[in-house]
Structure formats: C-alpha cells, structure tokens
Amino acid sequence: MRRRLIAGNWKMNGSRESLAELDGIAAAAAQAEGVDVAICPPFTLIERATARVPALPIGAQDCHAVDKGAHTGCVSAGMLVEAGAQIVIVGHSERRAAQHESDAAVKAKAEGAIAAGLTVIVCIGETEAQRDAGEAQIVVTGQMRGSLPVAGGDRLIVAYEPVWAIGTGLIPSLADVGAMHRVIRGVLIELLGAERAATVRILYGGSMTGDNAADLLAIPDVDGGLVGGASLKAATFVPIIAAAAA
Numbered sequence: 001m002r003r004r005l006i007a008g009n010w011k012m013n014g015s016r017e018s019l020a021e022l023d024g025i026a027a028a029a030a031q032a033e034g035v036d037v038a039i040c041p042p043f044t045l046i047e048r049a050t051a052r053v054p055a056l057p058i059g060a061q062d063c064h065a066v067d068k069g070a071h072t073g074c075v076s077a078g079m080l081v082e083a084g085a086q087i088v089i090v091g092h093s094e095r096r097a098a099q100h101e102s103d104a105a106v107k108a109k110a111e112g113a114i115a116a117g118l119t120v121i122v123c124i125g126e127t128e129a130q131r132d133a134g135e136a137q138i139v140v141t142g143q144m145r146g147s148l149p150v151a152g153g154d155r156l157i158v159a160y161e162p163v164w165a166i167g168t169g170l171i172p173s174l175a176d177v178g179a180m181h182r183v184i185r186g187v188l189i190e191l192l193g194a195e196r197a198a199t200v201r202i203l204y205g206g207s208m209t210g211d212n213a214a215d216l217l218a219i220p221d222v223d224g225g226l227v228g229g230a231s232l233k234a235a236t237f238v239p240i241i242a243a244a245a246a
C-alpha cells in the first residue's frame with residue numbers, strides 16, 4: 001500500500017520569517033495518519049527549516065547531476081543531503097521551460113539525487129497547446145521514458161503537473177486526471193516491472209487546494225499532491241493534509 005504524500009513546493013518564495021508557517025504544517029503532519037508531508041523551500045532556507053521542524057522532511061527544488069566541480073551557481077545532491085534535505089524535485093515545468101532542461105538533463109539529475117540518497121520527485125506534464133492538440137498522453141509518456149531514472153525503488157516519485165493548471169486555478173476534469181494517472185502507472189509497469197512500479201507514488205500538481213484535494217485524492221493512482229501556492233501558508237496547506245488523511 002502506497003502512503004500518500006503531500007509535498008509543498010515553495011518555488012522562489014519564502015523568507016526566514018515565513019519559516020514560522022512550518023510550525024503549523026509540522027503539527028498537522030504529525031496528526032495525519034498514513035500521510036507523508038514534506039516542504040521544499042528555496043535552497044537558502046533548507047538548513048534552517050530542518051532545524052526548526054526536525055520531524056518534517058525538507059526538500060529542494062533542483063540539484064545538479066554531478067556531485068562537485070566547476071559548475072558556478074549550482075548545488076549538488078550531496079550538498080542538499082549535507083544541508084539536511086531528504087527530497088529533491090527535478091524537471092519542474094518551470095525549469096524545463098525557463099532553464100531549457102531536457103529529458104536527458106532531468107534524468108541525469110534524478111540519477112545523481114538517487115545516488116546521493118535523496119528521494120526524487122520527477123515532474124512531467126503537458127502544455128495547454130499540447131493538450132488542445134490531443135497530444136497530452138504522448139507528451140507525458142515521452143517525458144517519462146526520457147527522464148525517469150532506472151534506479152530508485154520507492155525513493156522515486158512521479159508528479160503529473162499539467163503546465164496549464166499550475167498557478168491558474170484551473171484543473172483538468174477528474175476523469176482526465178484519472179486517465180492520465182492510469183497511463184503513467186502503465187508506463188511505470190513497462191519501465192520498472194509490476195512489482196517496483198507498484199511502489200512508485202504518482203502525485204497530482206496544479207492548483208490543488210483544500211477545496212479540490214479530497215476529490216483529486218479519491219482518484220485511483222493519485223497518491224498525493226505537489227502543491228505550489230497553497231503550500232506557502234499553514235492555513236491553506238493544512239486542509240490539503242487533512243483531506244489526504246481523511
């Protein structure tokens with residue numbers, strides 16, 4: 001049985017002051033039976049976050065593929081581990097678009113992260129134009145084949161985030177989410193074998209809130225959420241944690 005995971009991606013938001021939000025989030029996480037909760041703040045807040053709420057897994061939003069070297073401005077997975085991170089998000093659509101990250105680059109990062117001992121959340125998802133063209137499933141399965149690491153076991157997590165649903169208040173129909181997660185599970189079985197594929201959690205991301213979380217989490221093969229805006233405040237994130245625990 002896969003445990004649900006509700007992970008918050010703070011993106012380039014947050015400050016030392018906003019770490020106070022973690023107190024309420026950690027308290028809700030401790031109450032949430034059978035649910036894992038994590039927060040991925042900016043790099044600069046990771047160490048303070050782990051010190052503030054030691055029981056709450058803290059993650060990062062990116063890492064480099066190799067463990068050290070002449071890569072100005074980059075941070076390796078080993079450095080994240082040293083800072084106290086347990087998780088890293090790779091291949092977020094915002095990085096695929098703005099930093100031109102290819103599937104191969106995302107796969108290399110995921111493999112570096114797994115090798116360093118991190119749990120890795122690999123993000124995939126189609127744009128609005130791709131969905132309108134009827135290509136959503138082709139795009140997503142192509143991203144999976146190109147960017148999933150071969151190793152990882154249950155430290156591999158997939159996040160399906162339709163690009164057009166991120167930060168827009170729009171979500172796909174529940175039927176479309178279910179269809180896509182079913183396709184993703186099928187590709188996992190093909191790539192990893194049925195036994196390993198059954199351990200991989202598939203998160204939904206894109207405008208998840210306390211209002212829609214229960215419906216989204218009731219869909220088969222939706223094993224949790226990757227939450228942006230609503231994860232910044234305990235007041236909006238805790239209801240999502242509660243929906244996952246219900």
Ligand SMILES: O=C(CO)COP(=O)(O)O
Pocket residue numbers: 009092161165166167168169205206207208226227228229230
């Ligand atoms: O991109 C996301 C999480 O990685 C989703 O962001 P929103 O929840 O703000 O739509």
